Amino acid sequence: MLSLWSKTSGTWINVLTVLLGSGLGLLLRHRLPAAMQQVIIQAVGLLTLYLGITMASDFQGLQAGPLDGVILGLLALVIGGILGEWWQLESRLTGLGEGLKRQLRGGGRFTEGFVAASLLFCVGPMTLLGSFQNGLAGDPTLLTLKATMDGLAAIALTAGYGMGVACSALTVLLVQGLLSLLAGIGATALPDPTQDPQVLLVTGIGGLMILGLGLNLLEITRIRVASFLPALVVGPLLFAVATRL
Template sequence: MVGTLINAAAICAGALLGTLLKKGIPQRVGDTVIQGLGLAVILIGAQMALQTRNPLIVIGSLALGGVVGAGLDIEGRLESLGKRIEARFGRPGESGMAYAFVTASLIFCVGAMAVMGAIEDGLTGNPKTLIAKAMLDGIAATIFASTMGIGVLFSAVPVLIYQGSITLAARFVGAGLSPWVVAELTATGGLLIVAIGLNLIKAARIKVGNLLPAIFIAAIITAVIEMTRQY
């Protein structure tokens, strides 16, 4: 839960700072900082990916996960859900605080980094991915609050509930997983984190949401291999 608490605190701090910056942050400054953090995210993901004991499991999981995710169009469904919720609360001129709250909440919650970071925190107790996300969200909250107002501050609440729930669930499930299963799950998730970093620096446009099933497939494949070795 430490990573989620830091994430929520960063959003609050960024939103409060943003309300004081009426002219906002120059785009070139924001872009440069986000690109720098994107490189850091790639490093974090690479470190996670190197935990694999069998790269073939990671490769197979990404391939199968991509087929499942693309078939279900997870990324498209998430984007569609966001648009429907956003439309429900209208435009900035109609309901400023509600619009700011919903828009910021969607941006901070709907994404692979929120899921992967929370799972990593729950399984390993290491919040490094969520800390990197906290820095990104803090910058974004500053920018959003400077244009949309104090409503952005309250988006920290759904982030706390959403990521916190995933972390607690991962901690509960992880207690019954072997170290090997956790290693392959973490390694597969690490490559998804690398993909997020590549998207942040605009080196690629990878639909990471469609690859999310890969982390669960990696756990299943590894568990099956472990069981077959016992017999």
């Protein structure tokens, strides 16, 4: 029987690296001119686009009954996006950021940084697979690797957005901690996450969301990424239905 610490150790390490990275970013922020801060955010935005494209490539070769993986991904995004707008997820996440901003007396782009960092750190295959690995076997290796990447990203994002990025550690704690604990409960029902087509479908959907986040960071357009979060659940449900057609 794994202890609570064994199941969630990777999450706590991730929270710590986000906080440390944000602290370093705050130290750098007031020493960099605005143009350099913008370049840092653009660098993170370009890398985010690359990560999104890489994740979305998991759609290739994916088939569920008569439907191609790309079609399933599109349907999941449309249905998930409608549900997300109905539940006002984007507005609620922004409202949470604004509430933290008032409590901590943050300024500038606090809320924008909180939302961007929360989505970047919590939407992706490493969040899902790493949390499952930690919760099932007590192995934090994958989440430790993710924690290192998130810490480095937090330095760059905080230099541009400010204190709001540090508050995304709360989102990481809630999302990854909950996934790790749920993994232990549903251990016998979980497939091999590296090969299961439903996990690949979720990864592809997450990749498209990460692409949207990258476009937001580059200020090319404004995509309501948080509204698509239900698509991560809708996707496997559509897959299950399609395989029975």
